[in-house]
Amino acid sequence: MQKSLIVVLITGLIVAIFAVLNAEPVTVNVIFTKFTMSQAIVILVSVIFGALAMFMLNAFQVMKLKKQVKQLSKKLIDADAKLAKQSVVEEAPLPMSTQQTKYDDEAEQQKITELDSTKPESREEYDSK
Numbered sequence: 001m002q003k004s005l006i007v008v009l010i011t012g013l014i015v016a017i018f019a020v021l022n023a024e025p026v027t028v029n030v031i032f033t034k035f036t037m038s039q040a041i042v043i044l045v046s047v048i049f050g051a052l053a054m055f056m057l058n059a060f061q062v063m064k065l066k067k068q069v070k071q072l073s074k075k076l077i078d079a080d081a082k083l084a085k086q087s088v089v090e091e092a093p094l095p096m097s098t099q100q101t102k103y104d105d106e107a108e109q110q111k112i113t114e115l116d117s118t119k120p121e122s123r124e125e126y127d128s129k
Helices: 001-021 039-085 094-116 123-128
Strands: 025-030 033-038
Touching: 001 039, 025 039, 033 039
Parallel strands: none
Antiparallel strands: 025 033
């Protein structure tokens, strides 16, 4: 905001200096009349009309964009509501590393079970082996 204000002020100063340096009287032909005035006034009035035209064009563009934002916000709210209604959570498949860990755990459990079955039940069985 401050940068644009500085640019506008500098531009205005340049236009004012240019207008004052060109202060000779000129004849202006408007559709039905002719009149004579200072060239500085003609330059300043032209700059003011140009600035007003740009302001109006910008205002229309801003209004159009605000309308578009409002429409898109409404669509987003509707989509969020629809998504909330569909909140069915499906169980995702486990990643490969998790599946592998699961199989490794099963294999280890099987080895422990096999070792337990070969383990002697009593001290006498142990001594006899």
